[in-house]
Every structure is written in structure tokens, then in C-alpha cells.
Amino acid sequence: MGFLDNLMGNASEVDLSKLEEELEDILVEGETVARGYNVYRDLFLFTDKRLLLVDKQGVTGKKVEYHSVPYRSIVHFSVETAGTFDMDSELTIWLSGNQEPIRKQFKKGNSIADVHKALATYTL
Secondary structure, X not given: OHHHHHXXXXXXXXXXXXXXXXXXXXXXXXXXXXXXXXXXXXXXXXXXXXXXXXXXXXXXXXXXXXXEEEHHHEEEEEEEOXXXXXXXXXXXXXXXXXXXXEEXXXXXXXXXXXXXXXXXXXXX
């Protein structure tokens, strides 16, 4: 069901042991990934130090953008759930010093709630 959830834009929890090798050049010494969620090819990773957004780009997904957000920089976040006619949910994160927030879309379903709860856990 995880693969189907990804295609539908639902967040599915990631097996963290599979990410260790992929992230060894990104994580600082002693940093550990506590939770991870996969949406399409993108990842929301919650470490003990920061939120790491991984955006795989292109057809092959070999080009990757890593967006590192220290938890102390998150000043506000919101979740807009899907409705009857609006089928997408949206997560918006405002960072100190940035006028434009980070926006991520999720397809209809309750999957955004897990990411929202994790974000609240690490920032509040």
C-alpha cells in the first residue's frame, strides 16, 4: 500500500534504515533521523536537530535538492485539509527571515496529519 499511497500523494512513513547510506554526506556527526515521510519522490525527514526536506528532481530523480530547516527557524505552520471540491491538502511552513513560506501539497486523505503531528512534536 505504501507505493500506491505515494502515487496518490499520501505521506507514508519511511524505513529509516534504508536512508542511512543515502544521507551519510548530509547528516552531521551524531545527528540521527527520528522520523521520515515519503510524498511522491520527496521526503520529509525529522532529525534530532532539523527538518530536512529532500526534493528529488528530473525524470531519474538523480538530481536532489536538500532543504535544511533548523527547528528554531520555524515560526509558524499550518495545515489546510482537503474538502469536497478541493481534493488537495496543503502544509505551509513559515521561517524566520523569509517572506515566502514553504508549501507542500498532499492528495486527499488523512496522511497529512502524521506529518503535521511530527512537525508539532519537534517544534513545540
